[in-house]
Amino acid sequence: MMHWQAICRLDEIPLRGSRVVKREGEVDIAVFRCADDRVFALADRCPHKGGPLSQGIVSGHKVSCPLHGMQLGLEEGRALEPDEGCVGRFPVRVVDGRVELDTTPIAP
Secondary structure, three states: OOOEEEEEEEEHHHEEEEEEOOOOOOOOOEEEOOOOEEEEEOOOOOOOOOOOHOOOEEEEEEEOOOOOOOOOEEOOEEOOOOOOOOOOEEEEEEEEEEEEOOOOOOOO
């Protein structure tokens, strides 16, 4: 069962940007808004050096780590070749212009 919580309005996340959902004692969640208004939610920690993905550059449906440029697909949370690794993904949706998040990770 999903436990949706409203986190912000879609227009409060910049195009090709992100918003961080803080979680006490757990990895924060980065919610990304792509140029086509699709939203994705990933753990806010690069699998390579732990960089904050929320501070990375969003291009298409991928984000580049701000520390070393590793690119991760936002849809699946996996590093793009030649890199390897993945990050946790979370269910996210837009309802009536509101972004809603379930902090239960999606099984890999």
